[in-house]
Amino acid sequence: MDNIAGTKSSLTWATHISVVFLVVIWLVPTIGLFVSSFRERDQISASGWWEAPFPVELTARGRTASTAEQEGDLFVVTGNIYDDEEAASYFPDGGSDVVAFGTRGVNPTEFEAGTTADLGDGETLTVNADGTYRWETPEDPGDRGQRVYFAAESPPEFTLANYRQVLTADNMDRAFINTLTVTVPATIIPILVAAFAAYALAWMDFPGRGLLIALVVGLLVVPLQLALVPMLDLHNRIGIGQSFMGIWFAHTAFGMPLAVYLLRNYMVGLPRDIIESAKVDGATDFQLFVKIILPLSLPALAAFSIFQFLWTWNDLLVAKVFLPSDDASKVMTVKIADDLLGSRGGDWGILATAAFVSIAVPLIVFFSMQRFLVRGLLAGSVK
C-alpha cells in the first residue's frame, strides 16, 4: 500500500528481519515442546532440546569383572564395561562410544579413552572407546572388581517411547476420550439453541428486543467464576452433581452469549429481500429459518463451533469444578495440571508428550479451519 505513490519503502529489509524475529520468538517454545516429546528422559536432562540433533555425553558408572588371570606378577582382568549390569543400565539401547573414564566419582572423566591410567600401587587401567578394558593389579582382586566411571557419547536419539507410555500406561487415553465426550455435545447443542435465538433477535419484531440484545452483550462480559459456587450447589441439589451432564449444561450456557452475539451479528447482515420474498411466498418462520437462514449462516456457524470447540477442549476451570475428580472422569487438561505436573514434575519427556497429545487436536482443527475462524472473529468485532 505504501508503494502507491511511487515511493519505494527503504524499510523493506528491516520489515523482513523483524517479522522473522517475531515468528522465531513465537515458534521456538512450541518447537521445544515438540522436540522434547521425542527424547528420552536421560537425554532431556543431559542436554537442551536445541542440542537434540547432536550426540549427548552421559556419565555412567560400572564395575569391572573380578575374575583375573595371572600373568607373571600381575593379575589381569579384561572384559567389556558394557557387560556390567550397572553400566549397561545407563544405556538401554546398547553401548555408545566411551570418551573418557576415571576411577573416582569426583572426577569421572579424568583419563581419555584409550589411554592407560596409573592408579598407584602398580595398578593400571585402560578403557577403550568400544568399552573394552584391561585392568592390571599386583594383588588378587578377590570378588570385587574395580569401580569405573566413564563418559560415553550417545548418538542423538529420537524415540516414540514417551508416546507409548502416555497413550497406554498413564490413563491419558481415558482422559482423551473424556475430553472428547465433554467437547462434542458442548459444541453442538449451544449452536442449535443459539441459532434460533439469534434469528429471533435479528429478524423478528417483538417488544423488548433491544433490551435482550443489550443483555446478551452485557452477559458476554460476566466472568464465569461467578457461576461456579451457586451452580455447583444447584447441581448438587437437583441431583446432577458433578457429572458429564452438568458440564454439558455449564459449557452450553457459558458459550451462549458469544454464540448468540456472533450469529445475530451475522444474520442481521443477510439480505432483507430474500427473507421478505420468502415470507410473501408464505413460508413460516420455522421454514424460513431452517431452509434459508441456516444454510446462509454456515460461515458464522462454523466460526462459532470452532471457538466453542477450542474453548471446551482447552478448558481447565469448568472441568475442575463440574466434573468429579476421580481418575475415570478426568479430562486431559486436568490430568496434566493435577496429576502429571504433581507426581511426574521432573519427568519432562512425559510432560512434553502429554501436552503435545492434548494440543494436537486443536492445532489440527485450527490449521484446517483457520479461514472460518478468522471470518468469525471479524464478524464479532469489526464493523
Add this chain to the structure above:
Amino acid sequence: MPVVLQGILTILIGVGGCIAYFYFSNLVLDKVIFPAKGENAGRNINRANQVRPWLFLFPAIFVLGLYLVYPVVGSLIRSFYGRDGQEFVGLTYYALLFSGGDFTRAFLNNLLWVLFVPAASTFIGLVAAQLTDKLSWGNLAKSLIFMPMAISFVGASLIWKFVYANDAEIGLINAIRASLGFENPIDVLQIPFWNNFFLMVILIWIQTGFAMVILSAALRGIPEETIEAAILDGANPWQLFFKIKVPQIMSTIVVVWTTITILVLKVFDIVYTMTGGNFGTEILPSYMMDYFVTSKGYASAIAIVIMITVLPVMIWNIRQARREMR
C-alpha cells in the same frame, strides 16, 4: 466405553430434543393454540407471530438466566455468609480486600495483569499486523503467530516451562544465561514481583495473534486515498503509521483491548499450572479456586470482586452496542 455411549446418546437426545422442541412448539402454536383458520384466522396469525419469538428465544434465555444471571445474585448472597453458608458474616470478606493480606496481593497482581497484558498484546499485535501486511510470506507468518490461540492455557504453560526451567540443560533462559557466562541457573518464577511478568508473557504469547488478525483486517479497511494523500504530502512511514493509520482504526483497537481485558480476568490456568499461586503470583481467579472447596462464602466474595472489576467494561460494551443499533 459407557462414557462414550453416554456422550453419543446425549448428543442425540440434546440435538434431537432441541430440534423436536423448536419443531413441535411451532406446530402446536400454529395448529392448536392459534390455528390460522376459522373465524379468527387473521387475529390468530398475528397472535401466533407475537408468541413465536419467545418460543425461539426460550432455551437460550433459560440457560443464560440460570447460569449467568442467577449466579450474580447467588454469589452476592453467599458472599455475606460463612464457609458453610449458614452463619451471616456481612462484609467481613470484603474487608479483607483492604487488609493488605493475600486478597489485596491477588487484587493488585490482577490489576497488573489487566493493565499489562492487553496493552502488550494489542501493541505487538498491531506491529505484527502492520509488518506482515506488506510481505509476500505475510500470511504464513500470521498463521504462525496466530497458532497459540489454539493451544490450551495448560499446554501453553507447559510449553513455557521448557523456557523458564531452573536448569541450563532444559530451560532456554538459563541456557542463554549460561552461555553468557553466568554460573548458577535461576528460577525466574521465584523472582519477587517480576515473576508476575514472566507469567503474563505466556498470555501475551497466546493473545497477540488474536489482536493481530483483527487489527490487520482493520488496517486493510483503511481507505487508500487517505494514505495516498499523506504520502504525497511527504509523510514518512512512521508518521504514516501513527498519525494516519492508527487514528483511523482506533475503535477496533479499543474493541481488541477490551476483549483481551475481559479474558485476562478469567484466566486462572496459567498461574495454577506454573506456580500454584506461590511466590507472590496469586491473582483473583486462582485465589478464588484456593477457597472453592473450603469456604464458599469467601470464594463467592472473590468472584464478586472479579465481577466488579469488569463492570466498567460491561457498561461500556452495552453502550457501544446500543449506539450501533440505532
